Amino acid sequence: DIQMTQSPSSLSASVGDRVTITCRASQGISNYLAWFQQKPGKAPKSLIYAASSLQSGVPSKFSGSGSGTDFTLTISSLQPEDFATYYCQQYHSYPITFGQGTRLEIK
């Protein structure tokens, strides 16, 4: 199975900040990498697919990059609604696996 490791596990930031979350795959997954945002009590929301493609309706403040084993999610100009938990996911092969999540909190 492909293991996905996110860092950091939690992150404190202020409104207006720019933050970066990292996701590392235990083996190469090309660009079969997605990012999700989840708020408490809600279903995950797809942000990015194919490592860097923005889902329809997702603001351009979210951006993704990477290929192979190392990936990043960057969120610019943080707003209160961006404070949530973020997950990466590989869909290169089954079993599909998720990172453990990064909790983004308001400083």
Added chain:
Amino acid sequence: EVQLVESGGGLVQPGGSLRLSCAASGFIFSSYSMNWVRQAPGKGLEWVSYISSSSSTIYYADSVKGRFTISRDNAKNSLYLQMNSLRDEDTAVYYCALNFDYWGQGTLVTVSS
């Protein structure tokens, strides 16, 4: 508008069974593969099972293999998850997902005596 609505969750004793359903609308259900994903309380996301559009290809996570069965009825635009021999560690919110682009609201399964 794509809509996925799960149902069938509830409280069940260890060793018991439960059948989850996911009613789909707003897209051509028979053309798309579907997945089940779960999330234990306070924990991360765990992929559970996949079924192709024609049901010809099915995958399971090792944690549920042999106990859970995924199925679909394209005529009824519905996805199912039959869960047998339930364990405490199966307690979670279960989501159905279309290509992981769209998710249902989830249904809570609690396994407890």
